[in-house]
Amino acid sequence: MSTLEQQRKAINEGMLAKRGTGAQMEAERQALGQAMVARRTGASQLQDINDLVRPVPQQRTLRRVEPRGSLPPQKGRGTYSPPPVVPSGGAGIASPLVEQDYAARLYWDERTVVSVDGLLSFRIKPIKEFTQLDANDLEVKQQFAAPIDPEPPTP
Secondary structure (H helix, E strand, C coil): CCCHHHHHHHHHHHHHHHHCCHHHHHHHHHHHHHHHHHHHHCHHHHHHHHHHCCCCCCCCCCCCCCCCCCCCCCCCCCCCCCCCCCCCCCCCCCCCCEECCHHHCEECCCEEEECCCCCCEEEECCEEEEEEECCCCCEEEEECCCCCCCCCCCC
16 A cells, blocks of 8 residues: 555656646647637638639720820910909918007996996996007007896896
């Protein structure tokens, strides 16, 4: 009768023989991986089908186009009109805008503004129009719409 140690050694040797060496296991894993890739891509099935049914490629040619000569000389069909020249050298307003005279501003009629809670009120004169000069000394007018009267607060 064998000792417990001998039995365990025998079991271990059997397991190692069954598992194989590390190199053998690595080769098996690589083979399994390559087989999975081949199955997923269908490479072997595609190759088998193509071996059975290989269509004969047809020789296709382009249709013949008759040569046409060059075009005869022609007169122009349009007349060129240059764009209008802007004296400022460009389009739009040149920055910066500078207000020349504060007193020249125009205002809408004076009105009273009341806070939402009705505790505060103050008088204002909303701006109606003022004039500025741009970088090219051209006049720019800014005109503002008439302010609307807000709804009175409800008690």
